[in-house]
Amino acid sequence: MRPFLAADKLIIILAGICATVALQTHWEYPDRVNNGTEPSWGGKCDAGKRQSPIDLYTTSSFKGEFHKFEFKNYDVSLRGTTFVNTGHSVQVIIPEDKQIEVSGGGLPGTYIFEQMHWHWWSEHTIDGLRYPLEIHLVHRNTKYANVSEAVQYKNGVAVFGVLFHITDDIYEPLTDVLNGLPSIEDKVGSTTTLANDITTADFLPADTKKYFRYEGSLTTPDCDEAVVWTVFEDTIPVTIEQVEEFKYVRKDDGAFLESNYRSIQASYNRAIIYVDRELEERNSQVQLSTCSIPITILAVLLVLRSRLD
Numbered sequence: 001m002r003p004f005l006a007a008d009k010l011i012i013i014l015a016g017i018c019a020t021v022a023l024q025t026h027w028e029y030p031d032r033v034n035n036g037t038e039p040s041w042g043g044k045c046d047a048g049k050r051q052s053p054i055d056l057y058t059t060s061s062f063k064g065e066f067h068k069f070e071f072k073n074y075d076v077s078l079r080g081t082t083f084v085n086t087g088h089s090v091q092v093i094i095p096e097d098k099q100i101e102v103s104g105g106g107l108p109g110t111y112i113f114e115q116m117h118w119h120w121w122s123e124h125t126i127d128g129l130r131y132p133l134e135i136h137l138v139h140r141n142t143k144y145a146n147v148s149e150a151v152q153y154k155n156g157v158a159v160f161g162v163l164f165h166i167t168d169d170i171y172e173p174l175t176d177v178l179n180g181l182p183s184i185e186d187k188v189g190s191t192t193t194l195a196n197d198i199t200t201a202d203f204l205p206a207d208t209k210k211y212f213r214y215e216g217s218l219t220t221p222d223c224d225e226a227v228v229w230t231v232f233e234d235t236i237p238v239t240i241e242q243v244e245e246f247k248y249v250r251k252d253d254g255a256f257l258e259s260n261y262r263s264i265q266a267s268y269n270r271a272i273i274y275v276d277r278e279l280e281e282r283n284s285q286v287q288l289s290t291c292s293i294p295i296t297i298l299a300v301l302l303v304l305r306s307r308l309d
Ligand SMILES: *[C@@H]1O[C@H](CO)[C@@H](O)[C@H](O)[C@H]1NC(C)=O
Pocket: 035
């Protein structure tokens, strides 16, 4: 154990306590290794009509165009932030004072980044295809004091789902996170801090112009139906070995958390919007046409003048 400053230590202990409090109600993912049955999580998880995740089909979505996302402080270093084994995932807790925020992109407000965690195998599927890994960047609407309050309101929470695809080359920012795993994977509630200068932007895809947008829920109990979802179409490269490292995270019963994705939920005829370009492009056309009015007047004047001559 390396020495911490007293304040750092206190924050880490508090984060640990918060994580433990959140673990009070016991629930499990399906045992996919042994073809286990789907456990019932109760409440809204079973009865809700706007649950997540869902399968996203380009061909059955509505075409949409929104203004571009405004990302604030997505490039600040996350070195030193708390990284915790929650027993259902591993999660990076973002301190409020980092002021990492997003607006635009059709989001109904400004949202502040709270935490990010991973699901190994993806929760969302696109055109029926499952991806090896999905990260959730969880934000809350700044008009609410905290996530527990925000989840009580429609669109109180905005989650970015970013999918990863398998390739040959390791994804360095993920390696920087995985380096912290050995010290927390054995025990639920244990924490460490991120040791490298990774940023939030490292976990956005290169192209943030193309995405699916729909109204859904948290994918873990209590499955609150408070989430405005953005699932990007572009994906982040990763190796299969990097993904496999997550499988050594242990649950509270000591067993390995082999996978942590919820099954696809019924869409109940929900609107799914597919955005493939920014609204801005049309604004520049508007400017062009306002510019063309004086040109038209000038042309008319020139014609009139040539007649008079
Ligand atoms: C998994 O279980 C279901 C029902 O519980 C069964 O229908 C299916 O054949 C099983 N699949 C395998 C590969 O054992």
